[in-house]
Amino acid sequence: MITRNQASLVQLACNRKVTILLSFQFILCQGIMTSSRHTNSKRIEGLDKNVWVAFTSVAADPTIVNLGQGFPDIPPPAYVKEGLANAAAVDKLNQYTRGFGHPALVKALSQVYGKVYGQQIDPFKEILVTVGGYGSLFSAMQGLVEVGDEVIIIEPFFDCYVPMVRMAGAKPILIPLRVKTNIVSSADWVLDPAELASKFTSKTKAIIINTPNNPIGKIFTRDELQMIADLCIKHDTLCISDEVYEWLIYKGHQHIKIATLPGMWDRTITISSAGKTFSVTGWKLGWSIGPEHLIKHLQTVMQNTLYTCPTPLQEAVAQGLLRDYELMGQPDCYFSSLAVELEGKRDRMAAILQDVGMSPIIPEGGYFMCVDVTSLNQDLSHMGDDEPYDYKFVKWMIKEKKLAAIPVTAFCGDASKKQFEKYIRLCFIKKDSTLDAAEAILKNWNS
Amino acid sequence: NFSCYVNQYLKIHSSSLIMSRQLHARRIEGVDKNIWVEFTQLAADYQVVNLGQGFPDFSPPSYIQEAFCKAVNGGCSMHQYTRAFGHPPLVTILAKFFSKVVGHDIDAFEDILVTVGAYQALFCTFQALVNEGDEVIIIEPFFDCYQPMVKMAGGKAVYVPLRPVSRGKALTSADWVLSSEELASKFNSRTKAIVINTPNNPLGKVYKREELQLIADLCIKHDVVCISDEVYEWLTYDGAKHVKIASLPGMWERTVTIGSGGKTFSATGWKVGWAIGAGHILKHLKTVHQNSVYHCATAAQEAVAVGFQREYEHFGTPESYFLQLPERLQHKREKLAACLESVGLQPVLPEGGYFMIADISSVKVDLNDPSTQGEPYDYRFVKWLIKEKGLATIPVSAFYSPEHSKDFENYIRFCFVKEDSTLSSAEAILRNWSNGK
Numbered sequence: 021m022i023t024r025n026q027a028s029l030v031q032l033a034c035n036r037k038v039t040i041l042l043s044f045q046f047i048l049c050q051g052i053m054t055s056s057r058h059t060n061s062k063r064i065e066g067l068d069k070n071v072w073v074a075f076t077s078v079a080a081d082p083t084i085v086n087l088g089q090g091f092p093d094i095p096p097p098a099y100v101k102e103g104l105a106n107a108a109a110v111d112k113l114n115q116y117t118r119g120f121g122h123p124a125l126v127k128a129l130s131q132v133y134g135k136v137y138g139q140q141i142d143p144f145k146e147i148l149v150t151v152g153g154y155g156s157l158f159s160a161m162q163g164l165v166e167v168g169d170e171v172i173i174i175e176p177f178f179d180c181y182v183p184m185v186r187m188a189g190a191k192p193i194l195i196p197l198r199v200k201t202n203i204v205s206s207a208d209w210v211l212d213p214a215e216l217a218s219k220f221t222s223k224t225k226a227i228i229i230n231t232p233n234n235p236i237g238k239i240f241t242r243d244e245l246q247m248i249a250d251l252c253i254k255h256d257t258l259c260i261s262d263e264v265y266e267w268l269i270y271k272g273h274q275h276i277k278i279a280t281l282p283g284m285w286d287r288t289i290t291i292s293s294a295g296k297t298f299s300v301t302g303w304k305l306g307w308s309i310g311p312e313h314l315i316k317h318l319q320t321v322m323q324n325t326l327y328t329c330p331t332p333l334q335e336a337v338a339q340g341l342l343r344d345y346e347l348m349g350q351p352d353c354y355f356s357s358l359a360v361e362l363e364g365k366r367d368r369m370a371a372i373l374q375d376v377g378m379s380p381i382i383p384e385g386g387y388f389m390c391v392d393v394t395s396l397n398q399d400l401s402h403m404g405d406d407e408p409y410d411y412k413f414v415k416w417m418i419k420e421k422k423l424a425a426i427p428v429t430a431f432c433g434d435a436s437k438k439q440f441e442k443y444i445r446l447c448f449i450k451k452d453s454t455l456d457a458a459e460a461i462l463k464n465w466n467s
Numbered sequence: 468n469f470s471c472y473v474n475q476y477l478k479i480h481s482s483s484l485i486m487s488r489q490l491h492a493r494r495i496e497g498v499d500k501n502i503w504v505e506f507t508q509l510a511a512d513y514q515v516v517n518l519g520q521g522f523p524d525f526s527p528p529s530y531i532q533e534a535f536c537k538a539v540n541g542g543c544s545m546h547q548y549t550r551a552f553g554h555p556p557l558v559t560i561l562a563k564f565f566s567k568v569v570g571h572d573i574d575a576f577e578d579i580l581v582t583v584g585a586y587q588a589l590f591c592t593f594q595a596l597v598n599e600g601d602e603v604i605i606i607e608p609f610f611d612c613y614q615p616m617v618k619m620a621g622g623k624a625v626y627v628p629l630r631p632v633s634r635g636k637a638l639t640s641a642d643w644v645l646s647s648e649e650l651a652s653k654f655n656s657r658t659k660a661i662v663i664n665t666p667n668n669p670l671g672k673v674y675k676r677e678e679l680q681l682i683a684d685l686c687i688k689h690d691v692v693c694i695s696d697e698v699y700e701w702l703t704y705d706g707a708k709h710v711k712i713a714s715l716p717g718m719w720e721r722t723v724t725i726g727s728g729g730k731t732f733s734a735t736g737w738k739v740g741w742a743i744g745a746g747h748i749l750k751h752l753k754t755v756h757q758n759s760v761y762h763c764a765t766a767a768q769e770a771v772a773v774g775f776q777r778e779y780e781h782f783g784t785p786e787s788y789f790l791q792l793p794e795r796l797q798h799k800r801e802k803l804a805a806c807l808e809s810v811g812l813q814p815v816l817p818e819g820g821y822f823m824i825a826d827i828s829s830v831k832v833d834l835n836d837p838s839t840q841g842e843p844y845d846y847r848f849v850k851w852l853i854k855e856k857g858l859a860t861i862p863v864s865a866f867y868s869p870e871h872s873k874d875f876e877n878y879i880r881f882c883f884v885k886e887d888s889t890l891s892s893a894e895a896i897l898r899n900w901s902n903g904k
Contacts, residue, residue: 058692058721060751061598061620068754072761073551091547101546104766105539108532115522115736119504151583151760158759166492183758188492256488302547302765304583316499317491323501324615326587330764331736332535 067183071430075414085457087446088414088424090234090388091301094451097354099343100298103336113332120319121149121307122334128341133309135348137280145312148319149329153264153293153306154180156318159325160260160289160308161188163317169225174211176431176440178234178262193219194433197236203392205382206238213247220251226258227251229278232265235390235431235445237383239273242281249281258314259284264293264306265386267355270363273384279310286311289318294337298354299449303333362387362449369448372459387449390428394442396465408441417444423461498615502865509850510859516892518881519859521668521821525886527734528788534773535737538766545766552753553581553741554768560775565743567782569714569724577746580753583763585698585727585740588752590616591759592694592723592742595751597622601659606645608866608875610668610696625653626868629672631815639816640672641707647681654689661686663712664696666703669824669866669880671817673707676715683715692748693718698727698740701789703819704797713744720745723752728771733792733884737767796821799883799890806894807881810901814881821884824863828877844876852879858896 060068076089086093095101107113117123126143134141141147150156157180165171167189173181175196185192195216197209229248231240240248252259261278269275279288289310295301308318340354347353351360366383373380373391380391393413403412410427418424428443429436448455503520510519517524526532538545552558555575562575573579582588589612597603599621605613607628617624627650629643663682665674674682686693693712700709713722728739742752774788781787800816803823807814813826827848836854839847845862852858863878883890 058596058748060754061594061596063598064595064751064754064758067758068750070757073757076548076550089548093543093547095543096546101539105536108535108539111526112524113736114527114532114734115524116507116520117736118507119501152762154761155759162492163495164490164492166489180758180761187758258490300546302545302549302762304760304762304764314490317495320491320495320499323504324495324498324612324619325590325759326583326738327503327612328738329583330738330767333764333767 063187063189067187070183071179071426075424075426084418084422084424085454085461086424087448087450087454087458088426090447090449092299092449093454094299094449096299097340100300100336100340103339104332107332107335107339110335113335115331116328117331117334119323119328120144121147121329122331122338124338125149125334125341128338128345129307129309132341132345132348135345137277137309139285141309142312146309146315148308148315148322149334150306150308150318150322151326151329152295152301152304153262153291155304155326155329156289156291156306156308157181157184157260157262159318159321160291161185161190162325163321164258164289164314165190165225168223170221170223171225172216172219172227174227174229174233175433175436176233176235176428177228178230179430181228182433190225191223192433193224194436195219196432196436196439197233197238203379203381206233206236206384207241209236209238209381211244211247216247217251220255220257222255224255224257226260228260228262230262231278232263232268232275232383232385234265234386235388235426235428236381237386237388237390239269239275239384240278242276245276245278245281249278249284252287253283257287259288261288261290263290264296266292267297268359268362268387269385270359270366270383275385286313289314294333294340298337298340299358303337305329305333305337365448365450365455368455369446369458372455372462373446376462376465381443387447389446389448390443391446392442393444408437410441410444414444421461421465423458494619494621498619501615502611502861506849506859506861509853513853513857513859515853515857515859516889516896517859518883518885518889518893519861521882521884522735523733523884524889525733527732530777531732531734531770531774535766535770537773538769541766541769545769547765548762549765549768551757551762552576553579553763554765554772557581557739557768557772557775560772560779561741561743564775564779569711569719569743571714571719573743574746578743578749580742580749580756581763581768582740582742582756583760584729584738585696585725586612586738587756587760588723588725588740588742589613589694589696591752591755592725593617593620593622594755594759596692596748597659600657602655602657603659604650604653604661604691605868606661606663607868607871608667608669608863609662610664611865613662614868622659623657624868625658626871627653628867628871629667629670638813640667640670640818643670643672643815645678645681650681651685654685654691656689658689658691660692660694662694662696665712666697666699666709666817666819668699668820669822669861669863670815671820671822671824673703673709673819674712676710679710679712679715683712683718686721687717691721693722695722695724697724698730699820700726701731702793702796702821704793704800705818707818709819721748723748728767728774732771732774732788737771739763739767739771796884799885799887802887802890803881803883803893806890806897810897812897815878821882823881823883824878825881826877827879843872845879849879856896856900858893 130143161184165188169190171185172193182192294305377395400412408429414427425444428440558575558579562573566573593616597620601622603617723744729735804814849862861880864872
């Protein structure tokens with residue numbers, strides 16, 4: 021932007037018949053000098069790209085069937101919405117609440133998770149309420165990960181883990197899930213024990229696990245978690261366990277909290293999400309549960325970043341949790357009923373994909389399904405070489421087929437791109453009419 | 468129950484198994500203390516008349532509560548993710564509204580970031596721009612979070628104080644000024660930014676155009692970014708005019724202006740704030756935001772958007788909440804000031820904001836509380852006032868740098884954005900105390 025001073029300098033230069041080229045260079049230099057110091061800080065260097073920013077704007081077109089970003093297009097349960105309306109009607113619930121978590125909420129969390137963990141959880145010292153699961157991940161990284169540390173991340177991973185590790189000045193160490201033969205279920209994707217062990221060094225501060233996993237839907241078994249736990253204890257590392265899909269477990273599978281394995285409570289931060297639990301992703305509330313000696317550092321980050329989360333939303337989540345706490349283990353409990361509803365949609369989505377000749381990976385949990393698109397034989401050579409196949413495929417599919425998905429290489433590092441570039445991720449927490457529309461598009465693929 | 472006991476025992480004693488190396492990251496060293504955590508806990512523990520933490524004890528205006536209810540009962544999309552950098556209806560109306568105020572065309576999608584309260588906007592700004600070793604000038608007294616945020620970003624805080632020009636009666640926040648030489652001396656080649664807060668918390672000072680011009684000239688001369696915290700922008704009294712430093716020549720391209728839905732609409736618990744500034748700077752705040760919280764809650768943003776749409780239509784008219792609220796608060800300001808004077812405390816009349824500080828030098832009490840031994844005088848006084856008199860306030864030395872706080876232990880801060888009944892209760896406590904002396 022040319023200031024008045026610069027403009028008058030140009031005038032002067034022209035009046036004195038100095039060459040236009042010289043004055044232009046002068047103005048260019050002024051412009052560069054003015055803006056050179058207002059560049060980004062080093063900690064965010066290279067962290068500006070983000071798959072969601074790119075794909076969500078594209079999919080905002082209402083004519084596109086959106087199985088991309090992970091949010092429901094089905095309504096949240098009525099009692100949850102009512103809880104929020106009721107909370108907002110109380111004057112004092114429109115003002116600041118306790119920074120580390122609204123008392124009613126942390127007490128409700130303490131009750132629910134006390135039951136789940138089978139131990140007492142101190143609502144004030146062992147819980148932190150954050151802006152979504154995302155905010156808990158950030159608080160954990162900023163509070164516990166030091167510049168120069170290594171953090172192990174299992175591929176495919178929810179994409180924010182890598183930039184958050186890098187923003188904390190640490191080095192992401194990636195290890196892929198690998199599949200042996202026929203890829204039928206997410207359970208077929210496993211870690212190689214020797215490979216995993218080789219990733220732990222004296223610099224390893226933490227390992228991040230996500231179970232149920234986004235995007236694959238894998239639920240880590242007790243044995244797999246024990247293997248990870250053994251390494252954490254042996255190498256004295258922390259474990260950050262992202263369990264936002266903890267209630268979305270399909271028949272025949274069990275969600276196990278690594279923090280409940282011997283020796284793990286003291287070194288684990290477990291992260292959950294109200295958005296995923298109650299189908300209200302737009303509420304952006306989550307929580308971290310762990311031992312006081314770790315949670316206190318996340319609380320320090322919280323008090324220096326945004327201080328407190330919105331009050332009426334926290335009150336509403338508290339009321340929702342108390343209602344479902346009473347029903348835990350019964351079919352009426354939303355934690356169970358949502359999983360039953362989604363299992364039906366999972367099976368339907370899988371059938372739709374299989375009917376058109378594709379091989380979906382049937383997820384054991386969560387609300388995403390990955391599918392290999394190789395059998396569609398889509399030639400995308402006209403789209404150039406600078407992106408992995410799945411990115412090109414998704415962009416093409418959005419434009420030509422009006423169906424949105426997310427490319428799975430968004431969830432892995434460069435070295436693993438070849439392994440994952442034929443997969444796209446579909447979100448199935450969608451109403452029947454959305455799944456009908458997706459089915460129609462897929463059935464008519466070759467017309 | 469036995470297994471529960473065993474679990475607890477194991478929990479306590481297995482902490483010796485935990486990491487031998489340092490658990491926490493160095494970036495959070497020295498930023499673990501927080502006055503709000505400490506004092507809100509105290510106010511909650513004792514039955515107090517609370518003039519401490521800054522939030523209204525009356526409700527937000529009914530139209531905004533209705534807007535929130537409408538959003539909650541609205542379609543599915545109100546409860547799911549919205550645009551990460553700000554809900555489109557909100558950024559659109561903010562751009563429209565503030566373009567008029569700043570006198571510059573603000574691009575809704577390039578020049579605005581919506582955050583979880585102004586607090587998070589401040590965090591994004593420091594994290595986005597401050598490198599290890601950068602200097603950031605902070606004017607004292609300052610909202611306490613600036614210092615730990617600068618520290619956490621690896622920056623070095625450089626302080627310059629506002630000083631009262633005279634110690635006579637009828638002292639107002641306008642009497643607290645910067646020395647232009649002293650201010651100029653703080654700028655050097657390592658200065659990355661200066662933080663200003665107008666209207667100021669805790670003092671209530673509303674910077675005049677000439678004072679902002681002084682700061683602007685230095686920012687331009689030294690190519691420094693100005694971070695302008697204007698959360699109380701609508702709350703000015705006695706005709707004092709809030710001036711946006713971003714509207715001064717040469718300042719739009721180097722200023723981040725921070726605002727708050729919570730303070731604007733008396734709904735601090737909604738935590739909707741924003742940063743507005745030139746796109747080439749805002750894009751860096753967006754990078755921090757997308758790697759820390761990514762989205763803000765949808766329904767609250769929708770309600771704030773509706774609030775601003777209504778205010779845009781009523782701007783400058785008697786129906787404007789932005790005129791009604793300061794009128795209401797002006798009267799409360801007078802009431803509190805009169806009360807404090809009558810009991811021998813010396814208030815500094817604020818030109819804006821919702822706080823008033825008072826000099827407690829003339830009050831002599833026996834602060835017989837061993838639990839506060841060694842703390843600054845105003846901290847001890849405030850705790851005594853909470854425990855013995857049931858009245859909560861905030862010690863003003865918390866708003867000063869560690870270097871200078873010793874010189875300002877004789878002020879406490881009162882919040883007057885409270886129902887008249889609350890202020891009357893405070894008055895009664897103070898009178899009884901004064902009469903009992």
